Structure formats: C-alpha cells, structure tokens
Amino acid sequence: MEPMEPQIETEVPAKESQPDPGAFSSSAEPAHQERRKRARRTWETPPAPVPAPRLDDYRGIVGAADIDELRFLAQELKGKTVKMVNSTAVGGGVAEMLNQLVPLLNEVEVQTNWEVITGGNDFFEVTKAFHNALQGSDYQLTQHARDIFLMHNEQNRQRVQFSEDVVVIHDPQPAALIRARQQSPQRWVWRCHIDLSSPNPEVWGFLRPFIEQYDAAIFSSQSFTRQLAIPQYLFYPCIDPLSEKNKDLEDSFVQQVCDEFGIDRSRPIVTQVSRFDRAKDPVGVVYAFKQARKYVDCQLVLAGGGASDDPEGAAVLKEVKEAAGEDPDIIILDLPPWCALEINALQRASTLVVQKSIREGFGLTVTEALWKGKPTIAGAVGGIPNQIIHKLTGVLVHSVEGCAYQIRYLLTHPDFAKQLGQNGREHVRENFLMTTNVLRWLLLFRILRAGGAS
Numbered sequence: 001m002e003p004m005e006p007q008i009e010t011e012v013p014a015k016e017s018q019p020d021p022g023a024f025s026s027s028a029e030p031a032h033q034e035r036r037k038r039a040r041r042t043w044e045t046p047p048a049p050v051p052a053p054r055l056d057d058y059r060g061i062v063g064a065a066d067i068d069e070l071r072f073l074a075q076e077l078k079g080k081t082v083k084m085v086n087s088t089a090v091g092g093g094v095a096e097m098l099n100q101l102v103p104l105l106n107e108v109e110v111q112t113n114w115e116v117i118t119g120g121n122d123f124f125e126v127t128k129a130f131h132n133a134l135q136g137s138d139y140q141l142t143q144h145a146r147d148i149f150l151m152h153n154e155q156n157r158q159r160v161q162f163s164e165d166v167v168v169i170h171d172p173q174p175a176a177l178i179r180a181r182q183q184s185p186q187r188w189v190w191r192c193h194i195d196l197s198s199p200n201p202e203v204w205g206f207l208r209p210f211i212e213q214y215d216a217a218i219f220s221s222q223s224f225t226r227q228l229a230i231p232q233y234l235f236y237p238c239i240d241p242l243s244e245k246n247k248d249l250e251d252s253f254v255q256q257v258c259d260e261f262g263i264d265r266s267r268p269i270v271t272q273v274s275r276f277d278r279a280k281d282p283v284g285v286v287y288a289f290k291q292a293r294k295y296v297d298c299q300l301v302l303a304g305g306g307a308s309d310d311p312e313g314a315a316v317l318k319e320v321k322e323a324a325g326e327d328p329d330i331i332i333l334d335l336p337p338w339c340a341l342e343i344n345a346l347q348r349a350s351t352l353v354v355q356k357s358i359r360e361g362f363g364l365t366v367t368e369a370l371w372k373g374k375p376t377i378a379g380a381v382g383g384i385p386n387q388i389i390h391k392l393t394g395v396l397v398h399s400v401e402g403c404a405y406q407i408r409y410l411l412t413h414p415d416f417a418k419q420l421g422q423n424g425r426e427h428v429r430e431n432f433l434m435t436t437n438v439l440r441w442l443l444l445f446r447i448l449r450a451g452g453a454s
Contacts, residue, residue, distance in 0.1 A: 046338045052103035053242040055435075061241055062435050070435065073442040074108035080445065082112040083162060085177065086170035087127065089116045090337040091305065092275065093237060093364040094170050094193055097437070100240040104438050110445065115160050117174045123152040127173040128312060130207075133200035134172060135279070135359040135382075141202040153177055162186075166448060169214075178213045187448040190214045193237065194361040195382040196224045215448065220362040221383040233444060236386065237362040238437040239371060239428070244340035246371055249348060257345035261301075261331060268298040268411050271350040273343055273368070275304050276316040276334070279359040281379070284400045286323040286330060288356065291404035293329070296411045303333040303346050347372050352410055352417070356403050357381055367432045370394065370424030375417035377406045387432065393424040 055067050084102060086094050098114050105112040119127075126145045133139035153176035162180045168189045169177055181188055190211050196204070196219070204226070211217060211228065218233045219225050225232050239246050258265050270289060274280040282302050289300040302320060305313070317334055324330040335342060347353060353369035353376045360382030367387055369376045378384045380396035388394035395410070397403045410417040 044336070046336070047341070050244055052100065053240065055104060055107055057242055058433075058435050061429070062433060066435055066439075070438055070442065071108060073439070073446065074110055077442065077445050077449070078109040080110055080166070080449070081164040082110060082166045082168065082445070083164040084112060084114045084168045084170065085117065085160070085174050086114075087117055087119075087124075087173035093362070096240075096243075096245070096364070097237060097434075098170075100243060100434050101437060101441070104434070105441065108438075108442075110442070113164070117152075117156045117177075118159070119152040119156075119173075122148050124173075130172050130203050131194060132279070132359075133203040134207075135195045135361075136198045137200065137359075139200050139203060141200075141206060146206060150176060153179075166445060172207055175207055175210045178210050181213070187215045188213070189216050189218060189444070189448070191218045191235070192224065193220055194224075195221070195359065196226055199226075216444070218444075221386055224383070233440075235437070235440050235444075236432055237364055237367070237383070238432050238434050239364055239367045240434040241371060245344050246368055247344070249341070249345055253341075254345045254349050257342050258349050261333060261346075263301060263331060263346075263349065264299060265349055268296070268351040269301060269349055270298050270352045270354060270407055271301040271303065271346055272354045272356065273303045273347060273365045274355065274357075276313045276320060278312070278316055279357060280304075281356045281358045282316065282320045283323045284358070285354055285356050285403070286320065288354075288400045288403035288407060289330065290327075291401065292407035292411075295408050298351070298407070298411060299329045299331065301331045301333065301346060301350070303335060303343060305335045305337060305339075343368075344372075347374060350374055352377060352407060354403065354407070355379065355384065356397065356400075357384065360384055363387070366394075367428055370421075371428045371432075373421040373425045375410050375420045376424060377403060377410070387427065388424075389427070392420070393427045394420055 055070060059067050082105065084098055086098065088095050102112045102114045126148045129139055129145070153174060156174065157177055157180045162182065166187045166189065168191055169175060170191045171193050175190060178188055212230055214230055216231045216233060217228060218235045220235065220237055222234060241247065255265065263269060272282065272285050274282065276282060285302065286300065292298065320332060324332060347369055353374045355363055355366045355376065355378040357363060357379040358381060360379065362383035363378065366376055366378050366384055370387060370393060376388060376394040377397055378388050378394060380398055385396060388396055390396045395406050397406055
C-alpha cells in the first residue's frame, strides 16, 4: 500500500457536543418512508444453520502456504483439549469469533469445547457496569455488586467441569472461575477483549487478584495492557472472510435487502453497524449525519441489536429514536442476532461506513467494513487505531463535528474515498483474518505446553 498525502483539513479534537435534533428540516421524498412500511420483514425468521468453513476453503484468500503452516503447527497438539468460556452465545464480536474459531481448532484435532456462563439480570447488570468501568466510566463499587459477581461465578464453577488441558476465560464476567483451577499441569488463560488502558481503580483492584492467578493474559492492543505478574500476549481480534457476515454477495441480494428496509441505493448511504450501546455513540452519529446533510445529500442507516449480557440496549435504542425523530432519511434497524447476511448486504450497499465509538475494545465492525473495501470513519479509541491508519486505511475522528466533516469530505472526494477502501481491505487481509487468529492460538498452546508462560 502506497502512502497518500491528500489535502484534508486537520481535525482538532473537540468536546463531544449534542446539537439540537430538530435543527435540520428534511426534504427527503415521503416515498422512502412509505416503502419502509411495506418491507417484507423476511429477516425476522432465523435461517437454517450454515456449515462452518473448512481450512482448505481459505486457500484462495490467504494462500496454500498459510494453511499448510497451520496444519504443521497443530501436529504436536493433536489430542490436547481446550475449553473456551464466555458470557454470551450470540451478539457481539467475541461470540462471533468463537463460532468460527472452535470448529477450526477441532478440525486440526485440538479438541475444543465452548461453554457459556449463566446468570440473572442482576449479574449482567453488574458485569455491564464492570465492563464500562474498566473502560474508564465512573462507578462506585459496592459490596452488593461484589457479592453478586462472586455468587454467580461460584454457581457457574459448580455447574461446569474444567478438566481440559487449557482453559480460556474471555473477559471480566467469568474471571473468578479461576477458583476452579485444579492442582495439575492444567493451564488457564484470561483473554481480555476490552480497553484496560484507564480502568476504574476500584473495579480493577477487585478483579486484578483473580487475573494474576492465570498463567497468561491476552490483550487486543498494545495500549490495553496493565502491569501484571503474569506473561501478556497481543492477539488482534479477527473476522472470518467466509462467514455469512463477510462472504461475497450477489448484488441482487444486496438490492433485495435494501428494498426490504426502504433504502434508496441511488443516493449515498452512510451506515453504522453496532449494538445500541452508549459506548458506540449512535446518538452522536445521528447528530453528525444531520450536520453533514446540510451540505451533501445522503441517508443514514443505524443497524444493530442487543446482546444477552447487555441490559442497556433498549434504553439506548429509545434515545436513538428520539434523536432521529421523524426524519425519513434516518433508518434505524433493530435486528435479531441471526441477521448476518443482512448486515453484510447493508455494509456492501454503503457508500461510507461509520463507527463513531467513544469507548471500544477493538471494533470488529470496522474490520468488516474495511474487508468490504468501504471508506471508513471511526472514533480514535480502543483498538480502532490498530485498524485505521489515519488517511491511509480510513480516517479517525474525535467528535461529532469531526465525524460530520469527514462524511462531507469523503462523499465529495470519491477517488480518495475509494483508495482508502482498497488500502483498508489489504490491511485486513494481512492482519485481521480468522486464519491469523488460529495461528496465534496454536502458537500460544505450544508455548503453554512447553511451560513457557509461567
């Protein structure tokens, strides 16, 4: 990828602002709204499960040598057992990655099981607050919250068997399961998918003693690491280029999806795909869109849903709808978790993709957009700067005003936008595909087997 030096006004980071939702009066055609009312809604029915890709299916994407390397590295691990544990089977990037990773590890005969913890609303409310606090939000840790966290972790410890050679615990929710560790050569790894660069000191002080009982910790970005008494590793999250969300689609299907949702492909489409989560700032995207549309014609699509471990989604969705008002050019789609093909089609139909996060773990929706060659605007937070090299593979923003400016700029400079999209796709190919993730796990398992992590 050759560096470019486009003439782009330098954006000065500004304080997040909340412009008046009614400041812009839309002149969009009423037909757009009417078309949405007639949508067929076929996406409401879950599709039949799709067989997981096989390793050889990736040869045309990454090359035969990379696939042969994975099979070679797995040879001395055959028969070893692994258990992956997280907090939800659907919704969010962790579940999506495990859905693809586990079958591929089993294919190379590293026997891998995936367990999802259980808990009540009280538990997930506490762990959602922990999640936000670990990414810098204010939070007062109470003894009641500690007790709920420990009680549900203990219930899961008693429910689940941990007899595998390696146990991988994903994120804070099940972190206290380390108390189930057996006195054996068994190895335990904590995989952290969130930004720990500025954690709430109370919450981190509560969790850290559990984390330091693990044999290793894995982070998604160099900036997320903490001072720990255990080895730390860098694993970029990844996408599966052959999954329903990322595979190539016929344009006729893309058109069908746009027709169902009332999206006019003859006009520019700006899209953000994410859970309805304040950290993703969907309300800020609405305001940025309304600012940009004063100068350029476009539509906004906000497509997302919730996750079973996130109790705030409904409240955030309500806030987004209030900010959007009756604007017919703002299309809000609250989609169930099985709509991967529809999300794929929406991203492919988009002129620009936005991910205006104000806190972020890694942001796999950015990876997805880059893989599809889409010019991408994203918040300069979390692991996003690992993916978006400013003005080379996308553009980074710090504010509503900056996002609005970049929407306007990229829509009026299509050649530069196209080059960003091409560069972004190659960046993903080199760093963020599922085969690279399998490679990292196999190497770590070999290190753990040799005793090198302790």
